[in-house]
Each structure stands twice: as C-alpha cells, then as structure tokens.
Amino acid sequence: MGKHSTNMRVKLPIFCLLLEAITILLFAIFVRYNDETDASEWHDRMKKHNESNADNDFYFRYASFQDVHTMIFIGFGFLMTFLKCYGFSSVAFNFLIAAFGLQWSTLIQGFFHGFHDGKIHIGIESMINADFCTGAVLISFGAVLGKTSPVQLIVMTLFEVTLFGINEFIILSILGAKDAGGSMTIHTFGAYFGLVVSRVLYRPQLEKSRAREGSIYHSDLFAMIGTIYLWMFWPSFNSAVTAHGDDQHRTVLNTYYSLAACTLATFALSSMLNGEGKLDMVHIQNAALAGGVAVGTSAEMMLTPFGAMIAGCLAGIISVLGYKFLTVCYCFNDSPQY
Amino acid sequence: MGKHSTNMRVKLPIFCLLLEAITILLFAIFVRYNDETDASEWHDRMKKHNESNADNDFYFRYASFQDVHTMIFIGFGFLMTFLKCYGFSSVAFNFLIAAFGLQWSTLIQGFFHGFHDGKIHIGIESMINADFCTGAVLISFGAVLGKTSPVQLIVMTLFEVTLFGINEFIILSILGAKDAGGSMTIHTFGAYFGLVVSRVLYRPQLEKSRAREGSIYHSDLFAMIGTIYLWMFWPSFNSAVTAHGDDQHRTVLNTYYSLAACTLATFALSSMLNGEGKLDMVHIQNAALAGGVAVGTSAEMMLTPFGAMIAGCLAGIISVLGYKFLTVCYCFNDSPQY
Amino acid sequence: MGKHSTNMRVKLPIFCLLLEAITILLFAIFVRYNDETDASEWHDRMKKHNESNADNDFYFRYASFQDVHTMIFIGFGFLMTFLKCYGFSSVAFNFLIAAFGLQWSTLIQGFFHGFHDGKIHIGIESMINADFCTGAVLISFGAVLGKTSPVQLIVMTLFEVTLFGINEFIILSILGAKDAGGSMTIHTFGAYFGLVVSRVLYRPQLEKSRAREGSIYHSDLFAMIGTIYLWMFWPSFNSAVTAHGDDQHRTVLNTYYSLAACTLATFALSSMLNGEGKLDMVHIQNAALAGGVAVGTSAEMMLTPFGAMIAGCLAGIISVLGYKFLTVCYCFNDSPQY
Incomplete structure (x- = not known):
C-alpha cells in the first residue's frame, strides 16, 4: 500500500x-x-488546383x-x-x-x-x-x-x-x-x-x-456498451483512411455485412458449446471483434457482399472455437452464464 | 430449465x-x-456524368x-x-x-x-x-x-x-x-x-x-441512455433517406423542434397526471418517441418550425394521455416514482 | 413532501x-x-450562385x-x-x-x-x-x-x-x-x-x-460516460461553427492535441496533490473540460500543434491547482479515492 x-x-x-x-x-x-x-498553404492549394473548401479531406473523414x-x-x-x-x-x-x-x-x-x-x-x-x-x-x-x-x-x-x-x-x-x-x-x-x-x-x-x-449485472451492461460501440463503428474503423468515393463506401458495406453474419455465427456457436445452452458475455464480445478484423485488410476490395458474410461467419466460428479449445486453463462451466 | x-x-x-x-x-x-x-461502375459513372468522389451518396448519408x-x-x-x-x-x-x-x-x-x-x-x-x-x-x-x-x-x-x-x-x-x-x-x-x-x-x-x-436506480440510468440516444438522433432517423440539400436540412430542423416541444409537453402532462407530482420513467421514454414519430411522414415538408412544434406538443400530450387512460390495467400509483 | x-x-x-x-x-x-x-429559397440560391446540394451548409456541419x-x-x-x-x-x-x-x-x-x-x-x-x-x-x-x-x-x-x-x-x-x-x-x-x-x-x-x-462504483462509471463524451467531442464543439475548410480542420486538430496534453497534466497533478497518490474522479472530469475550454477562443488560429498542447497542459495544471487551493472548504482527503 x-x-x-x-x-x-x-x-x-x-x-x-x-x-x-x-x-x-x-x-x-x-x-x-x-x-x-495550414491557412495559407490550403488557400494556395485551392487556387492552384482549383479546389473548394468542400475538397478538404476533413469533410471526407x-x-x-x-x-x-x-x-x-x-x-x-x-x-x-x-x-x-x-x-x-x-x-x-x-x-x-x-x-x-x-x-x-x-x-x-x-x-x-x-x-x-x-x-x-x-x-x-x-x-x-x-x-x-x-x-x-x-x-x-x-x-x-x-x-x-x-x-x-x-x-x-x-x-x-x-x-x-x-x-x-x-x-x-x-x-x-x-x-x-x-x-x-x-x-x-x-x-x-x-x-x-x-x-x-x-x-x-x-x-x-x-x-x-x-x-x-450492471458491470455486464457497461461492458455491453463498450462491445456494441466497437461493433457498430467498426465499418468506420475499416473505412476511415481508405480512398475517397466507392472505396470508403464499399469498405463500410462489406464490414457491415461481415459483422452481421459474424454475430449470428457467434451466438450459434456460443450456445452450442455451452453445457447449459446459455450465452457467454465474452463470446458476444468476440462477435464484436472477429467480424470486423476478418475483413480489415480486404474490406475495400470487391469481396462481394456474400464474400464478406462468409468471412465474418468463419471468423465468428473460429473465434469461439479458439476460445473454447485453446484457452485450456479456462474453466468454461464455472464461468458466469446468462 | x-x-x-x-x-x-x-x-x-x-x-x-x-x-x-x-x-x-x-x-x-x-x-x-x-x-x-462497385469500383468499375462508379468510375464509369463519374466519367459519364462528370461527377467527383464527393458526389458519392456515401458522403451525404x-x-x-x-x-x-x-x-x-x-x-x-x-x-x-x-x-x-x-x-x-x-x-x-x-x-x-x-x-x-x-x-x-x-x-x-x-x-x-x-x-x-x-x-x-x-x-x-x-x-x-x-x-x-x-x-x-x-x-x-x-x-x-x-x-x-x-x-x-x-x-x-x-x-x-x-x-x-x-x-x-x-x-x-x-x-x-x-x-x-x-x-x-x-x-x-x-x-x-x-x-x-x-x-x-x-x-x-x-x-x-x-x-x-x-x-x-441504475437500471433507469441505463434505460435513460437508450431513451436519450433515440431522442437525440431522431433527426438523423427522419432525414437519413430524404432528398439531398434543403430536404435533409429541413427534416432535421423540423424534427429537432418537434422533439424539444414534445419533451416540455410530456414532462408537464406526466407530473400533472401523477398523483404525487413525480416524473414517470415511461413517460419520459414516450417523449423520446412521440415527438419524432409525429413528424416522421411530414418532416421534410414546409411544416414551418412552429408547425413542427405544435405537432410535437400534441404528440406528447396524446402519448401520455393514451398511456394513462388506455392501459386500464396498469396501476399507475403503484409504479415507481422519482 | x-x-x-x-x-x-x-x-x-x-x-x-x-x-x-x-x-x-x-x-x-x-x-x-x-x-x-426553405425549399424555394434554396433552389433559387442554387440557380443564382451556381451551387449544388453538396454546398448546403448542412453537409459541412x-x-x-x-x-x-x-x-x-x-x-x-x-x-x-x-x-x-x-x-x-x-x-x-x-x-x-x-x-x-x-x-x-x-x-x-x-x-x-x-x-x-x-x-x-x-x-x-x-x-x-x-x-x-x-x-x-x-x-x-x-x-x-x-x-x-x-x-x-x-x-x-x-x-x-x-x-x-x-x-x-x-x-x-x-x-x-x-x-x-x-x-x-x-x-x-x-x-x-x-x-x-x-x-x-x-x-x-x-x-x-x-x-x-x-x-x-457504478455512479462513477456513469459519470465517466458523461466525462468521456465531453472530452471526445470537444473538437466538434470548438469547430462546429468555424469557417469551412482549413479553419474547421485546424480547430479540430488543435483541440485534439490540447485535450490529450491536458489529460496527462491532469493525471500527474491529481496524483501528486493527493495524499495517497490516488486518482480523483473530479480531477479527471476537469481534464475533460479545461483542455477544451483553454483553446476555445483560439483553436481556429495558427496556434501550431505544440502551442495548443502547452495551452492544454497549463489549463490542466491550473484547473487541478485551482480546485485544490481555491475550494478551501472542500476536505480533500475525505473525498472518495480510487
């Protein structure tokens, strides 16, 4: 002390x-x-390249x-x-x-x-x-x-x-x-x-x-606030620095569907692997991360929407399985259930 | 079980x-x-219609x-x-x-x-x-x-x-x-x-x-997070798919003032109808919804700001009254008060 | 009653x-x-000034x-x-x-x-x-x-x-x-x-x-939600009505670094002045405010990033010191510690 x-x-x-x-x-x-x-550099650039204030990267990002x-x-x-x-x-x-x-x-x-x-x-x-x-x-x-x-x-x-x-x-x-x-x-x-x-x-x-x-009970609700914000805004995370136009748009779309598919897969696997068929907090948190990370590198590519969903699904399944079987010491059935 | x-x-x-x-x-x-x-379709369209990346609907919505x-x-x-x-x-x-x-x-x-x-x-x-x-x-x-x-x-x-x-x-x-x-x-x-x-x-x-x-006590604070997010972002909800330009702008403005007026009306009716003059959680939640729903269909029209406020006010009043007199079984005075 | x-x-x-x-x-x-x-005024203005819907201030703010x-x-x-x-x-x-x-x-x-x-x-x-x-x-x-x-x-x-x-x-x-x-x-x-x-x-x-x-315990977590939202969105607060283009962009940047520097200074002073070296909730709340207020008037100027950081730092230090020595009656050591 x-x-x-x-x-x-x-x-x-x-x-x-x-x-x-x-x-x-x-x-x-x-x-x-x-x-x-920079005030003077930006005004120089606007004149030079015939740009307007709306072209400032600020409004795209x-x-x-x-x-x-x-x-x-x-x-x-x-x-x-x-x-x-x-x-x-x-x-x-x-x-x-x-x-x-x-x-x-x-x-x-x-x-x-x-x-x-x-x-x-x-x-x-x-x-x-x-x-x-x-x-x-x-x-x-x-x-x-x-x-x-x-x-x-x-x-x-x-x-x-x-x-x-x-x-x-x-x-x-x-x-x-x-x-x-x-x-x-x-x-x-x-x-x-x-x-x-x-x-x-x-x-x-x-x-x-x-x-x-x-x-x-309340701790879990606070943790859900964190989890859901990560899940909701992951499309922004993946698209924040990609190229203007269709790239940002497509990255958001791919991440959105990957995350949605990942969530279904995660809930399914989570209740399947749990002895009592209940949902585990930590699994739901995984859903928030795995689906977004899965398409992190590739979300701006022409993945197709269903391609993004397959990636999200697999990420959700692998993430729950990995958690179950790789973390040997973790005593699953003693963990808190809902 | x-x-x-x-x-x-x-x-x-x-x-x-x-x-x-x-x-x-x-x-x-x-x-x-x-x-x-789609990468190639967007680039074709930009060439064809002389558009720039900033015209992508993504940046409007x-x-x-x-x-x-x-x-x-x-x-x-x-x-x-x-x-x-x-x-x-x-x-x-x-x-x-x-x-x-x-x-x-x-x-x-x-x-x-x-x-x-x-x-x-x-x-x-x-x-x-x-x-x-x-x-x-x-x-x-x-x-x-x-x-x-x-x-x-x-x-x-x-x-x-x-x-x-x-x-x-x-x-x-x-x-x-x-x-x-x-x-x-x-x-x-x-x-x-x-x-x-x-x-x-x-x-x-x-x-x-x-x-x-x-x-x-804490459950109500969590519920208030939900309520206030619904209330705050309802202007976005009403304007998200309206036409670009003045339409989106006006929809946001109308919804904003409708919600504000609805809130005053709701707090007034809620404490009036309550036997002990206290605020009821569920009424405040109604305020979050009624004012936004009231102008949902019409918010992009030239309602005028005071028109939107009248709509919001009436919605708040009707919502609290409806709750009080239509839900017969609900024992009002037994409900939690603040 | x-x-x-x-x-x-x-x-x-x-x-x-x-x-x-x-x-x-x-x-x-x-x-x-x-x-x-206004629908007709906006369409008149677009025609008159050769503007597009994207020029509506709505999309800048x-x-x-x-x-x-x-x-x-x-x-x-x-x-x-x-x-x-x-x-x-x-x-x-x-x-x-x-x-x-x-x-x-x-x-x-x-x-x-x-x-x-x-x-x-x-x-x-x-x-x-x-x-x-x-x-x-x-x-x-x-x-x-x-x-x-x-x-x-x-x-x-x-x-x-x-x-x-x-x-x-x-x-x-x-x-x-x-x-x-x-x-x-x-x-x-x-x-x-x-x-x-x-x-x-x-x-x-x-x-x-x-x-x-x-x-x-939970009250503090709710208060942290309030604090962190104020801290996170202060760049928007300072930039919301500044001029389009580099002004909005620079205001956000200056506020961002001022707040970050202020946070470090606040945590330092808070644990230094506390008898037991623990963090005080109210100090952290100050960090959320002082750094943003410090550059409120000046954030759109060409402060330079390090100028903004110095302003933020000083604001954090002054804020904690002022709280410690000006609020005489407040019994510091009896306050809740973490």
Missing part, C-alpha cells in the same frame, strides 16, 4: 510531466500543420474519425469493465494511456511516413492513424489489466507505439506491401490482437471477481 | 446457422454492389446512417433495460435479432424495390432502410420481452421483416403513395409502433421486477 | 405548458426557415452538430450522475431544461443576431448555437443540482439564456470583438463556466451521498 502510494504520488506525476514535456518539445521541433490544416475516437475511448474503455474489480480503473487508465498514445504515435508514425522537409505534417488522416495505433496499445492493456501500475502502462505504451511504427514501416516501406487506404495498419492491428488475445481471455482473477454476483 | 437448455443448446445454434447459410446463399445469388459501391445504427443497437437495446430481470438479455437479444433482421431485410426490401436485371443492388441507402426495418422488429420485441425464447424471436424477425416489405410495397407501389425521401418507410414504422405500443407499455412483470428497488 | 408534490403536480405542468405555448406563439410570429432550409448534441444530452446529463442522490433526476432535469433552453435560445439569439426583414431565419448553424447556449445553462445547473425544484430550473434557464444573448450581443456587436466562426460564443461559455466552477465543485452533500459506497 505504502509502496503503491509512493509510486502513484511521486513516480506517476514526474513520469507523466517529463514525458509530456519531451513530447511537446519534439512537437515544437518536428510537427507542423499539413497543407489542409471527420465523421469516421469521431466514430473511431468513440471506439477507442468508450469502446475499449468500457469493454473491460466486466472485470468488476477494475471497472473504474479500466476506464480511467484507458483514458490516460490513449491520451498519451495518440501524441506519441503522431511522432513515431510521422517519422516513419509523412516525414518530408525535416518535418512531420499532420491533419485528419494522421489523427485517425494515431487513434488506430492507440487501439493496438489498448488491446495489450486488456491483457495486463490489474497486474500493472499506471507508470508501467505508460512505459508499455511508449514501447508498443514505437514498435508499432517500426513494424508498419517494415511491412509498408521495406517489404513494399500494398497499403491502399491504410488498411495495412488495421491488419497490423489485427495481428497484435491475435498475439495477445489468448492472454486477454484467460484471467484467473476473473473467477474471483465474479463472486460478487450482485453487481455483475 | 432442462427444456429451455435443450432449446438453447440445440435449436438455437442449428436455427441460426441454417438461416445464416440460407441468407448467404440468397446474397450470393441475388445481391450485388450498386453503382456507387454516412453520418446519418451511423446515428440510425446507434439508435437501433444502443437506443433500442438499452431502452428496455429498465426491466431489471431482462437487462442483459434485452441488450444481447436486441443485438442478435437486429444483426439477423438487417440481413434479411436487405433481401426482402431488395426484392420489393431496387430489384433490376434480376439482382438486388445495395449501398448506403439500402443499409439505412435495412436498419429502419430492423427498428420495427425491435419495437415488437419490446412487447414480447421476457415471454419468448431466442428461437421464437428470430422466427418473429423472419416474419415481421417479410410483412414489413410487403406492406411497404403495397403502400408505395400498389397504392402509389408518394415516397419523397423514404419517409413512407418511417410512417410504416410509426404504424407498427402504434399497433404494439399498448402491449409494450402494459407489463404485468413490471411490478414484480420493480420489487428489487436497490438496483432499479 | 406535500409542498413539493403540489409544486410538481400543479406549478410545473402549468408553467411548462404556458411557456411552451408562448414559445410556439413567438416562433409562429418571428421564426422562419433560412435560405438553406451536421456531423459536428450531432456531436455537440451528444455532449449536451449525454455528456452534461451523465457528468453529474456521480452525485448518487441525484442520478436519475440529474439526467431527467438536464433533459427538460436543455429541451426548453434550445427553443428559447433560438428566439433570444435570433433577436440579437440573424434578425432581418422582421424575422429570425434558422438553419443548422442557429441550431448549433442554440445547443451552445444550452450548454452554459447546464453548467449552472450543476452548481444548483439538488437545491432547486424543476420550476426554479426552468426560470433559471429563461433568465440565463436571455442574459447569454445580451452578453453575446454586447461582446460581438457593441464592443465589435471579432467573431470568426462563432468562437466568441464558446469564450462566453468558458466565462460562464469560470464563474460557476467553484460552486460546481463545492458540494457539502457530496460527502453525505458518498456514504453509500456500494453503488458509488
């Missing part, structure tokens, strides 16, 4: 303020408005950005509240590391792509990418929830964001993989998700915390 | 997977991208679509959580039947309008219509909550979506009623709503479930 | 219905659609409007739910006074600016301004929560909205201050916020209500 207090009282403030000061310094040196957020922002801060924040012990902490720490993560990833992603004339140029697209990168950190956060101090979480954020940038750079620039509309970022995200998913889903504390049945 | 278990463990999975398989098969045979989601999506999954999902016994179930089953409903209504609505060259062509507008149709199902769901198994709910969805499509076809195509901007769909929706509303509002279980006062 | 009942049963309904009737009458006399919501709407009804509504005693009331009364406030401010703001040909002309921008004005009222509402009857709250709304309009008129029209993109409205808002903030944050009832520890 005393040690934890000192940690929180001394280390956290110093660490936060120091990191924030360094971040602001690096922003002052390297980060500039791009030609859509801002609604999607706010959906992604909601997924990061409400979606991920409340997804983890079903662990009663960490309800408030999970939302508050989610808030802290996401707020730091998006600043740091602006720098890291800026260094690796979009760096020209010795400066990082930022606008709505870099803000969406910063939120994406933060998403990867929050998934890892889920795996270590309740085991780490805020200082450790910020250190994790620092390293993970940096690694994310390097990984993205290797895939896109060195390996030269196609990055039509940034969907590779989402694929990377999916990969991170895959690596940590087993750890996310096995939690020995889970059983213990479940003991206080009285409040579980 | 054993019977219920078998139902859930055997019937639900088989039924879900079978229906999903049939749905995917029908999608594979009939459903294609429209000329705004996507923000509204996500608001409607939020109403369906958060709004309706949490509206019913004030019935404590069915809190988690109401959100989870809402999720299941909405996910199935939107796929099935894509097919049914597609067959009845938008079917050409032997194919259903889909895009953002058909997705909004699919969500609308799902809304009708969710209102009926409210009337049967706690009395039906998930399998029965999916069967209900199957039939109701089909009936919704036939009804829409009769009104729009056979009777030839004007469908400027799809508001007829919303009218139909309102009709459904009217038919089931008395059943929605009379629940003998309500009193029983209210007994556990301790947790009611 | 009896007095309160009479108040609610007789005064509230009469007062609400009378005010609503007067409001509708004033709307009928003075309020008209503007040239973007509606997504932001819905974010602001969410801040008003969900953000402010749930921000106050951490006072357990007033949980449901705070959301319900927030709903009532916001619904009245937006109608009344349409009239007041319309009389002071945008009044020509003897009429008030309304559209999406006036709707956003009406929501802004309502925001000021809701902040004052926080200061009097639990001490006032609904009738008093509506009277407060009536006066405060009128005062807001007069104040805005003095600043913008008489003093001739620059109002590029309406950010002055937000400044005024910030001023109101400053005036009431000490009253908002000192609540003797707080300690008492905190006694019932069992349900505090």
Whole structure:
C-alpha cells in the first residue's frame, strides 16, 4: 500500500510531466500543420488546383474519425469493465494511456511516413492513424489489466507505439506491401490482437471477481456498451483512411455485412458449446471483434457482399472455437452464464 | 430449465446457422454492389456524368446512417433495460435479432424495390432502410420481452421483416403513395409502433421486477441512455433517406423542434397526471418517441418550425394521455416514482 | 413532501405548458426557415450562385452538430450522475431544461443576431448555437443540482439564456470583438463556466451521498460516460461553427492535441496533490473540460500543434491547482479515492 502510494504520488506525476514535456518539445521541433490544416498553404492549394473548401479531406473523414475516437475511448474503455474489480480503473487508465498514445504515435508514425522537409505534417488522416495505433496499445492493456501500475502502462505504451511504427514501416516501406487506404495498419492491428488475445481471455482473477454476483449485472451492461460501440463503428474503423468515393463506401458495406453474419455465427456457436445452452458475455464480445478484423485488410476490395458474410461467419466460428479449445486453463462451466 | 437448455443448446445454434447459410446463399445469388459501391461502375459513372468522389451518396448519408445504427443497437437495446430481470438479455437479444433482421431485410426490401436485371443492388441507402426495418422488429420485441425464447424471436424477425416489405410495397407501389425521401418507410414504422405500443407499455412483470428497488436506480440510468440516444438522433432517423440539400436540412430542423416541444409537453402532462407530482420513467421514454414519430411522414415538408412544434406538443400530450387512460390495467400509483 | 408534490403536480405542468405555448406563439410570429432550409429559397440560391446540394451548409456541419448534441444530452446529463442522490433526476432535469433552453435560445439569439426583414431565419448553424447556449445553462445547473425544484430550473434557464444573448450581443456587436466562426460564443461559455466552477465543485452533500459506497462504483462509471463524451467531442464543439475548410480542420486538430496534453497534466497533478497518490474522479472530469475550454477562443488560429498542447497542459495544471487551493472548504482527503 505504502509502496503503491509512493509510486502513484511521486513516480506517476514526474513520469507523466517529463514525458509530456519531451513530447511537446519534439512537437515544437518536428510537427507542423499539413497543407489542409495550414491557412495559407490550403488557400494556395485551392487556387492552384482549383479546389473548394468542400475538397478538404476533413469533410471526407471527420465523421469516421469521431466514430473511431468513440471506439477507442468508450469502446475499449468500457469493454473491460466486466472485470468488476477494475471497472473504474479500466476506464480511467484507458483514458490516460490513449491520451498519451495518440501524441506519441503522431511522432513515431510521422517519422516513419509523412516525414518530408525535416518535418512531420499532420491533419485528419494522421489523427485517425494515431487513434488506430492507440487501439493496438489498448488491446495489450486488456491483457495486463490489474497486474500493472499506471507508470508501467505508460512505459508499455511508449514501447508498443514505437514498435508499432517500426513494424508498419517494415511491412509498408521495406517489404513494399500494398497499403491502399491504410488498411495495412488495421491488419497490423489485427495481428497484435491475435498475439495477445489468448492472454486477454484467460484471467484467473476473473473467477474471483465474479463472486460478487450482485453487481455483475450492471458491470455486464457497461461492458455491453463498450462491445456494441466497437461493433457498430467498426465499418468506420475499416473505412476511415481508405480512398475517397466507392472505396470508403464499399469498405463500410462489406464490414457491415461481415459483422452481421459474424454475430449470428457467434451466438450459434456460443450456445452450442455451452453445457447449459446459455450465452457467454465474452463470446458476444468476440462477435464484436472477429467480424470486423476478418475483413480489415480486404474490406475495400470487391469481396462481394456474400464474400464478406462468409468471412465474418468463419471468423465468428473460429473465434469461439479458439476460445473454447485453446484457452485450456479456462474453466468454461464455472464461468458466469446468462 | 432442462427444456429451455435443450432449446438453447440445440435449436438455437442449428436455427441460426441454417438461416445464416440460407441468407448467404440468397446474397450470393441475388445481391450485388450498386453503382456507387462497385469500383468499375462508379468510375464509369463519374466519367459519364462528370461527377467527383464527393458526389458519392456515401458522403451525404454516412453520418446519418451511423446515428440510425446507434439508435437501433444502443437506443433500442438499452431502452428496455429498465426491466431489471431482462437487462442483459434485452441488450444481447436486441443485438442478435437486429444483426439477423438487417440481413434479411436487405433481401426482402431488395426484392420489393431496387430489384433490376434480376439482382438486388445495395449501398448506403439500402443499409439505412435495412436498419429502419430492423427498428420495427425491435419495437415488437419490446412487447414480447421476457415471454419468448431466442428461437421464437428470430422466427418473429423472419416474419415481421417479410410483412414489413410487403406492406411497404403495397403502400408505395400498389397504392402509389408518394415516397419523397423514404419517409413512407418511417410512417410504416410509426404504424407498427402504434399497433404494439399498448402491449409494450402494459407489463404485468413490471411490478414484480420493480420489487428489487436497490438496483432499479441504475437500471433507469441505463434505460435513460437508450431513451436519450433515440431522442437525440431522431433527426438523423427522419432525414437519413430524404432528398439531398434543403430536404435533409429541413427534416432535421423540423424534427429537432418537434422533439424539444414534445419533451416540455410530456414532462408537464406526466407530473400533472401523477398523483404525487413525480416524473414517470415511461413517460419520459414516450417523449423520446412521440415527438419524432409525429413528424416522421411530414418532416421534410414546409411544416414551418412552429408547425413542427405544435405537432410535437400534441404528440406528447396524446402519448401520455393514451398511456394513462388506455392501459386500464396498469396501476399507475403503484409504479415507481422519482 | 406535500409542498413539493403540489409544486410538481400543479406549478410545473402549468408553467411548462404556458411557456411552451408562448414559445410556439413567438416562433409562429418571428421564426422562419433560412435560405438553406426553405425549399424555394434554396433552389433559387442554387440557380443564382451556381451551387449544388453538396454546398448546403448542412453537409459541412451536421456531423459536428450531432456531436455537440451528444455532449449536451449525454455528456452534461451523465457528468453529474456521480452525485448518487441525484442520478436519475440529474439526467431527467438536464433533459427538460436543455429541451426548453434550445427553443428559447433560438428566439433570444435570433433577436440579437440573424434578425432581418422582421424575422429570425434558422438553419443548422442557429441550431448549433442554440445547443451552445444550452450548454452554459447546464453548467449552472450543476452548481444548483439538488437545491432547486424543476420550476426554479426552468426560470433559471429563461433568465440565463436571455442574459447569454445580451452578453453575446454586447461582446460581438457593441464592443465589435471579432467573431470568426462563432468562437466568441464558446469564450462566453468558458466565462460562464469560470464563474460557476467553484460552486460546481463545492458540494457539502457530496460527502453525505458518498456514504453509500456500494453503488458509488457504478455512479462513477456513469459519470465517466458523461466525462468521456465531453472530452471526445470537444473538437466538434470548438469547430462546429468555424469557417469551412482549413479553419474547421485546424480547430479540430488543435483541440485534439490540447485535450490529450491536458489529460496527462491532469493525471500527474491529481496524483501528486493527493495524499495517497490516488486518482480523483473530479480531477479527471476537469481534464475533460479545461483542455477544451483553454483553446476555445483560439483553436481556429495558427496556434501550431505544440502551442495548443502547452495551452492544454497549463489549463490542466491550473484547473487541478485551482480546485485544490481555491475550494478551501472542500476536505480533500475525505473525498472518495480510487
């Protein structure tokens, strides 16, 4: 208790303020408005290319950005509240590391792509990418929830964001993989998700915390808020940085049907595999993720609607089966049922 | 218990997977991208009609679509959580039947309008219509909550979506009623709503479930989340498929003022009719619905702002009075007060 | 009890219905659609200025409007739910006074600016301004929560909205201050916020209500929903009525980074000043407000990203310090900790 207090009282403030000061310094040196957020550059560009204000990328992406922002801060924040012990902490720490993560990833992603004339140029697209990168950190956060101090979480954020940038750079620039509309970022995200998913889903504390049945009821409703926001806005997540026009439109459509099909498959498998035929909270959360991740890389392609649905269905089935048979230690029948 | 278990463990999975398989098969045979989601068709159209990517309907409707999506999954999902016994179930089953409903209504609505060259062509507008149709199902769901198994709910969805499509076809195509901007769909929706509303509002279980006062407090806050999302985004609901430009703009404005006026009238009537002058949760929920439904068909017309407000006011008054005097069995003074 | 009942049963309904009737009458006399919501005027304007439907202001502002709407009804509504005693009331009364406030401010703001040909002309921008004005009222509402009857709250709304309009008129029209993109409205808002903030944050009832520890847990999660929505959508709040193009884009970007930096500073100061190094709910709520208010007037200027971050940081630090040392009576160590 005393040690934890000192940690929180001394280390956290110093660490936060120091990191924030360094971040602001690096922003002052390297980060500039791009030609859509800088007043004179934008007016020059409008004249030069005969564009109007309506051509500013802001109007093509801002609604999607706010959906992604909601997924990061409400979606991920409340997804983890079903662990009663960490309800408030999970939302508050989610808030802290996401707020730091998006600043740091602006720098890291800026260094690796979009760096020209010795400066990082930022606008709505870099803000969406910063939120994406933060998403990867929050998934890892889920795996270590309740085991780490805020200082450790910020250190994790620092390293993970940096690694994310390097990984993205290797895939896109060195390996030269196609990055039509940034969907590779989402694929990377999916990969991170895959690596940590087993750890996310096995939690020995889970059983213990479940003991206080009285409040579980509400915790689950909070967790459903997180889950459903992730599910609803996944089409925005997949389409936020794809090309204008038919690409954004098609990505949304494919993701929408993939998610719907995934949900049916998940409910089916969940009640089939459960000894008592009841629905499991965690499975429904899987439905929110698997169907969207499944078409993350490919949602802008001409998948056809039924192709997207098959992908979503398979993702839902694999996700529930994987959860059942790969997480050996998890005692299924003792878990809370509805 | 054993019977219920078998139902859930055997019937639900088989039924879900079978229906999903049939749905995917029908999608594979009939459903294609429209000329705004298909890459080559969109590029052809842009060349032919001298359009730019900004003319893609996506940018006129996507923000509204996500608001409607939020109403369906958060709004309706949490509206019913004030019935404590069915809190988690109401959100989870809402999720299941909405996910199935939107796929099935894509097919049914597609067959009845938008079917050409032997194919259903889909895009953002058909997705909004699919969500609308799902809304009708969710209102009926409210009337049967706690009395039906998930399998029965999916069967209900199957039939109701089909009936919704036939009804829409009769009104729009056979009777030839004007469908400027799809508001007829919303009218139909309102009709459904009217038919089931008395059943929605009379629940003998309500009193029983209210007994556990301790947790009611939070249940009401969850229900308020649902209610307020429905109220806030109703302007998007009414305007999502109306014509571009002044029509969408005016529909939003009319609905906004209708809802605001309806809220005042509802609070007034609610405290007037209540023996102790307290507010009733269910009345406030009515405010969320009546003011929006009242201008559902007419919101794109040149109603004038005060015309919309009068409509909203009357809707609020009628809704509370109807609730008070038509639902005879409902024992008002025994209901929970604040 | 009896007095309160009479108040609610007789005064509230009469007062609400009378005010609503007067409001509708004033709307009928003075309020008209503007040239973007009126069907014939918009079609005339499109012809005259060679504009298309995509040029309708609706498409530049509606997504932001819905974010602001969410801040008003969900953000402010749930921000106050951490006072357990007033949980449901705070959301319900927030709903009532916001619904009245937006109608009344349409009239007041319309009389002071945008009044020509003897009429008030309304559209999406006036709707956003009406929501802004309502925001000021809701902040004052926080200061009097639990001490006032609904009738008093509506009277407060009536006066405060009128005062807001007069104040805005003095600043913008008489003093001739620059109002590029309406950010002055937000400044005024910030001023109101400053005036009431000490009253908002000192609540003797707080300690008492905190006694019932069992349900505090969930109250905080509801309050976090409010807080995070305010934080997430503040970029929309600051940019909703700024000029099209780079101005809206830059305002969003500056606010985004200001808020992120403010969050780090707030968490740092909060744990530093707390005797046990724990996070305080109210501080986190400050983070949601200070960073956004700090750049409210200036966010559309060429602040540079790091300038916005410095502003956010300082705002976070000042806000926590001000809360700690100015609210003398507030017994910090007795407050709930996490």
